[in-house]
Amino acid sequence: MSITENDVKTALSEVIDPNTQKDFVTTKSVKNIKIEGGQVSFELELGYPAASQVEMLRGMAAAAVLELPGVEGVAIRAYSKIVSHTVQRGMKVMPNVKNIIAVASGKGGVGKSTTAVNLALALSAEGASVGILDADIYGPSQPMMLGVSGRPVSHDNKSMEPLENHGIQVSSVGFMIDPDEPMVWRGPMASGALQQLLEQTNWRDLDYLIVDMPPGTGDIQLTLSQKVPVTGAVIVTTPQDIALLDARKGLKMFEKVGIPILGVVENMSTHTCTNCGHTEAIFGHGGGEKMCADFGIDFLGALPLTMAIREQADAGRPTVVADPDGAVAAVYKQIARKVAIKIAEKAKDMSSKFPSIVVKND
Numbered sequence: 001m002s003i004t005e006n007d008v009k010t011a012l013s014e015v016i017d018p019n020t021q022k023d024f025v026t027t028k029s030v031k032n033i034k035i036e037g038g039q040v041s042f043e044l045e046l047g048y049p050a051a052s053q054v055e056m057l058r059g060m061a062a063a064a065v066l067e068l069p070g071v072e073g074v075a076i077r078a079y080s081k082i083v084s085h086t087v088q089r090g091m092k093v094m095p096n097v098k099n100i101i102a103v104a105s106g107k108g109g110v111g112k113s114t115t116a117v118n119l120a121l122a123l124s125a126e127g128a129s130v131g132i133l134d135a136d137i138y139g140p141s142q143p144m145m146l147g148v149s150g151r152p153v154s155h156d157n158k159s160m161e162p163l164e165n166h167g168i169q170v171s172s173v174g175f176m177i178d179p180d181e182p183m184v185w186r187g188p189m190a191s192g193a194l195q196q197l198l199e200q201t202n203w204r205d206l207d208y209l210i211v212d213m214p215p216g217t218g219d220i221q222l223t224l225s226q227k228v229p230v231t232g233a234v235i236v237t238t239p240q241d242i243a244l245l246d247a248r249k250g251l252k253m254f255e256k257v258g259i260p261i262l263g264v265v266e267n268m269s270t271h272t273c274t275n276c277g278h279t280e281a282i283f284g285h286g287g288g289e290k291m292c293a294d295f296g297i298d299f300l301g302a303l304p305l306t307m308a309i310r311e312q313a314d315a316g317r318p319t320v321v322a323d324p325d326g327a328v329a330a331v332y333k334q335i336a337r338k339v340a341i342k343i344a345e346k347a348k349d350m351s352s353k354f355p356s357i358v359v360k361n362d
């Protein structure tokens with residue numbers, strides 16, 4: 001009996017991708033099945049960046065198809081294809097930036113920028129094209145964390161080229177403000193600066209643009225929701241009650257303005273003593289997870305408080321590049337994967353597929 005396309009699909013509908021927890025048929029990953037005698041070939045299209053996962057997934061898919069009676073060989077081309085997903089109603093996705101992810105926190109100093117940069121580097125390590133827009137007017141730290149300095153180049157005096165390091169494109173509000181300028185002047189500038197940086201930076205075909213937001217729920221957050229096509233937001237918090245209270249405010253605000261929350265990251269969750277190795281939850285434990293359960297949102301992961309995370313970020317080589325195979329980088333990569341999968345599961349943006357229809361009354 002000859003093998004049919006349906007046989008192949010049935011076999012693949014029983015293979016669960018451990019990352020998405022769904023089978024390859026449900027995620028519409030199987031494309032272009034070809035059968036010639038006992039030889040089967042197909043494509044496995046993943047909606048999230050998965051350089052480190054592709055071999056494993058290909059192996060799982062091949063094993064399942066090889067079990068079918070009559071199959072002698074399987075050839076699989078596995079690859080990631082990142083597409084644009086829906087943003088706030090009535091807003092248009094940018095042509096050169098597929099998905100914008102806001103990284104936000106209810107209060108300052110919780111490690112939002114550190115999380116944002118490691119998230120960006122983890123997505124990039126998995127093969128995505130990634131940029132960071134540093135919109136933190138009160139403490140722009142991405143140039144330092146990514147080890148870039150100098151001013152951006154402009155070829156036309158209207159737009160500017162992003163700076164680049166560790167494979168990440170970066171534009172920062174820090175390039176536009178004088179560090180000695182008093183803080184009080186910065187607030188009113190901030191909202192305009194976010195939009196200007198977003199639109200006037202010549203981003204080169206990004207799969208993801210991470211926006212490092214200023215802390216809190218002020219004007220710039222409002223601008224983000226009204227003027228920037230955002231795919232989703234990641235909230236960073238520490239486990240203390242007060243940070244969580246602030247995080248709740250952040251969650252509510254994004255909910256109100258129609259930006260979906262992709263999940264919560266708990267930073268400085270535990271501390272491991274460098275001398276004796278004892279681990280303790282100095283800021284309390286489980287707060288982030290409880291908050292997620294209360295709000296029905298995803299808990300993306302927890303990072304420990306360690307000297308290395310701070311030192312590596314301060315030195316311009318955040319943990320994901322300084323110690324890519326370490327335990328902390330593994331947590332950042334896991335978080336990045338969850339974020340990318342959450343986005344991949346959202347509805348695709350179809351606006352570019354339809355012509356704009358103008359109704360004229362001549």
Ligand SMILES: Nc1ncnc2c1ncn2[C@@H]1O[C@H](COP(=O)(O)OP(=O)(O)OP(=O)(O)O)[C@@H](O)[C@H]1O
Binds near residue numbers: 110139309311
């Ligand atoms: N898990 C961690 N372990 C140790 N140090 C950390 C950790 N996360 C962040 N830090 C350090 O804490 C300080 C504040 O972090 P970061 O700048 O990322 O916070 P933020 O929330 O973005 O702050 P701001 O409100 O100023 O923007 C930095 O010196 C950073 O290196």
